[in-house]
Amino acid sequence: MIAMGERAVTTRGARLLSVAASDLDGHIARVRALPWRGGVGRLIGDVQAAGLTGRGGAGEPTWRKLATVATTERPVVVANAAESEPASAKDVTLLSRCPHLVLDGLQLAVETVGATAVYLYVRPGPAARIARAALAERAARRWDLFPVRVVEAEESFAAGEEATVLARTTGRRTRPTRSVLRRGRTMGRPGPPDRATLVQNVETLAHLAQIAYHGPAWFRRLGTAAEPGTFLMTVSGMVARPGVYEVPVGIAGSALLDLAGPADDPVAAVLLGGFHGTWLPTATIAGRPLSRAGLEPLGARPGAGVLVAASAAQCGLAETAAIVHYLAAQRRPHCGPCRAGLPEIAARMTELAHGRGPDSHRLAGLVAGHGACRHLDGAANLVRSALDTFATEVRRHHGGECSCPG
Known part of the structure; x- marks a missing residue:
């Protein structure tokens, strides 16, 4: 992905x-x-x-x-x-x-x-x-x-x-x-x-x-009054032309996706900001300006300038579980909450992705804000946004089903 x-x-x-x-x-x-x-x-x-x-x-x-x-x-x-x-x-x-x-x-x-x-x-x-x-x-x-x-x-x-x-x-x-x-x-x-x-x-x-x-x-000729200029955005995932795009701050999410071009399947959701970022439905960001002010009401931000596109043929819960496993492997050994909390979040997300466990809302809330740095907070934010964006899929997984092939 x-x-x-x-x-x-x-x-x-x-x-x-x-x-x-x-x-x-x-x-x-x-x-x-x-x-x-x-x-x-x-x-x-x-x-x-x-x-x-x-x-x-x-x-x-x-x-x-x-x-x-x-x-x-x-x-x-x-x-x-x-x-x-x-x-x-x-x-x-x-x-x-x-x-x-x-x-x-x-x-x-x-x-x-x-x-x-x-x-x-x-x-x-x-x-x-x-x-x-x-x-x-x-x-x-x-x-x-x-x-x-x-x-x-x-x-x-x-x-x-x-x-x-x-x-x-x-x-x-x-x-x-x-x-x-x-x-x-x-x-x-x-x-x-x-x-x-x-x-x-x-x-x-x-x-x-x-x-x-x-x-x-x-x-100031490009961008918004509050955030002038252009910015670089790495676009990847289910798009026809992945790469690094330079666009004016405030460009609509749909306009950026149009530049990258549709893949075989339509984009259902995007991950904005990277592995510490936020999952959002494509319809939610379509008309939204990609700027800090434009994304703040959605609880998102451009972050490191990353947009990953996911299609309806991909299981967003499984994709999130894979990312959280990576983040768990990157934890710092001296941080107790991070050392214990991230592997637990990863395990819960894996169980959910395979339809065997409860959602991780409560666990994500418990660990957020207790790490030595923002790594734990970022992972918790990612999980919460996935559970919100893929809420329908969460319910299907609890019933032992998945909308995605395989």
């Missing part, structure tokens, strides 16, 4: 993917010069006027994070390209097609906050190789003012969480904590060593670079 095609799809109005240049010469031909602002804080006003929000999941105003870190002593900047969400391919696509756009944004962020240490935290494999090659090109041309150290992410679902990012870039033990993750991305909290650290997703940095190139008014 989560198998991704290798296709990257640009759409009309695309900005990041439409100016793709994987080599530095091609990039320079498009941007001509890196738009340095000549001092700490000078880009913040433009970023605030543009209304850029984080594209890594939390959706915080980017200017606010920049402003907070810029007031601290010797801060650190980390570009986050861990992309540990299994259903996501947007960050590796972005790095593959336009790595220098990302790295320009990283350099400008460093100048803006006055950082004295810079890291690119990247998923091992192709993304890391592309990043190193791009940085070598830039070093040979003396394109950058600030040296960047590449740190490869760990191989885990939690690799992109901020506490893990900070631990990995400083060589400390990886141990996510609820206090960090509940409050969102770093905004002046201790980093390496005990210095404020700005962590930004690489897509956010690419948008920041384009704001510096073209200005806030240009950036």
